[in-house]
Amino acid sequence: MKDFFKVTDLEKVLEYSSLFPVVETELVLLENTPGRILAEKIIADIDLPGFSRSTMDGYAVRASSTFGASEENPAYLNVVGSIAMGESPSFSVEQGETARISTGGMLPNGTDSVVMIEHTEIIDEKTIEAYKSTAPGQNVIEKGEDFTEGNVVLHAGQKIRPQETGLLAAFGKEKIRVFKKPVIGIISTGDEVVPVSQTPHPGKIRDINTYSLSGQVIEAGGIPLAFGIIKDDYKNLLERCREALLDSDMVLISGGSSVGTRDFTIEVLSALPDSEIIVHGISISPGKPTILSRSEKKPLWGLPGHVVSAMIVFSAVVKPFIEKMSGYSPAQKSRFTLSARLSRNVSSAQGRTDYIRVRLTEKEGILWAEPILGKSGLINTMIKADGLIEIGKNVEGLERGTEVRVSLL
């Protein structure tokens, strides 16, 4: 039994994500774009805004008409009109003249700035006093100032946030090409696993992994598709894997990597059409006995059965694969993690990447990461945890007070 599988470094495993094709694209309605990954380059086909707009309620002027104006020495301006919102003014404004304008209104020909209404006084129907001078462009958004026609405004691979949806609206994009969400098949294995609807007899436990992994798939931008529980049985697992491969872009098999079931999981993965075992063991803890295989260009994962191990492997390894397959541009990936100080010493074995669950607490403005040590079969450790920290493979341990990066769970 000393015949242990040869583990692969985490970095190497992550490189294998390029073996798998990016999912196809689809057109979605503008209102359904939030959170999706853009699959096309968006080029400004108009100037934004398409005309010079006032950013204030006030009076549109040529700046030179207000030159030197002050409380003591106001500029007298001739009111030649009023700009209706949404209309293109039909008149021009000359030196010494002005026109009433509201926020968002279009500047008339001959004007370059707006005097705020608070800096004016009405003298009579045709005349106002301005108490402040303006500079050209003041209180105005100029034509094309937001985006200029012909420029690339969004790139394929970007995640669409609310502001990107707003920008797509500004350019009149009613349908947008995005990457499809990859469908992730999920199979639970184990003679001891029973459906959630059953009361487990002694020796049996309910299926947790299907649900925790489904939640993680949703968070990673995929669509979970549950294929139920398979007893430790070669034929049934092979059959279910074939089915799952038909309907999924990736398949997760949890519980299939412990010694008990590992051998026939490997056999099943090898027996699938056009298949190859790529990784059999990863230098991470927890999660070492993880398997990655490929069948007809689709990745299949043998994940640990322990709920915590399965979730951490998902977070550290499977999620980056899902993001890659989703067309999500690596440059845009969750670059920003919280930084906190470790609340006590943590030891770690060299030669493997350790993931430590942490609870975050704030004391006097400092964020502390408190390690939650515990068996990887205990889901309560994940309930208590706010995030994970990674201890690199060349690090023997971290001392109390060390600045660590926390990925929120």
Added chain:
Amino acid sequence: MKDFFKVTDLEKVLEYSSLFPVVETELVLLENTPGRILAEKIIADIDLPGFSRSTMDGYAVRASSTFGASEENPAYLNVVGSIAMGESPSFSVEQGETARISTGGMLPNGTDSVVMIEHTEIIDEKTIEAYKSTAPGQNVIEKGEDFTEGNVVLHAGQKIRPQETGLLAAFGKEKIRVFKKPVIGIISTGDEVVPVSQTPHPGKIRDINTYSLSGQVIEAGGIPLAFGIIKDDYKNLLERCREALLDSDMVLISGGSSVGTRDFTIEVLSALPDSEIIVHGISISPGKPTILSRSEKKPLWGLPGHVVSAMIVFSAVVKPFIEKMSGYSPAQKSRFTLSARLSRNVSSAQGRTDYIRVRLTEKEGILWAEPILGKSGLINTMIKADGLIEIGKNVEGLERGTEVRVSLL
């Protein structure tokens, strides 16, 4: 025109969120819980696990049988059986005896620990050598070690993450009571605003706010419901507000707070049944001319028309209201924000809370927040921004290098 509205402090505005009732609850299927807000307390109705389980492949023993065992001086153990996964063992294990067990298997009576298979050698069909001693509880998860029957395991108001969904599965909860997602009606106003499907004539712009606000509502856990564009017209706005109130838990009116339309927006909000204007101006920038009113226990917001101002007011003020109405427990709220160093000096007026858009960049492991200054009508500033920083009302400005908290956008 100097008759300015009296602004309310941000803190005071946020307190008004308690004026509005929390939404009702609903039962959802387990698989639909991720991301929802739990509306019931979950109590462990069984021990988890329900039996002592092995965390390793190996041999179940009474620890005392392995006392003093080493490579030089192994313990000889009598193999009296093998535990099938998912079964309750029908036999007991006595002193000097052992039974084969796999990860997740149920410990037989008489055992308290497991010798890892790597620390054993098979001598014959009935005998093994153990090279290491075990302590009671070693390589075992004991009955009730994860959660003990009768204890509260989850609280109402918690956001359900993948691990909480997994825990609900472990307790056999097929349907879970969660808070409904509040429905947020969205109305765009302004004579200059045209639907996304139209090519705007000079003086007009496409409706951006409906889409950027909808995206923010989704991120805040609500359901956006768009009620289209209303011209600056008292009657139409009143009618549309009535409709929106019927189908929504909250209504957002964007563009209704500038001087041009403010007066009749206030009139409309006052004319709604059982209504009250609660806030007319908030001491924040951008976003000062925001209105909050109440009609029949539902909040209505008059948001600025400028896309950036509307988004920032949403993020700073409206979102906390949505979370409160969603039953989301304040203690659980996005407590953790990124910390970064300001890349240059930023000035700020005293007496108001300023929100500054920032771009995040990392240099030699240090995260820098680079202020993006720009007019609040320019959506490009939000596209470039990774987050917002808040400058408190009693702060005159921040110096380069100051540690700031960044809420990601």
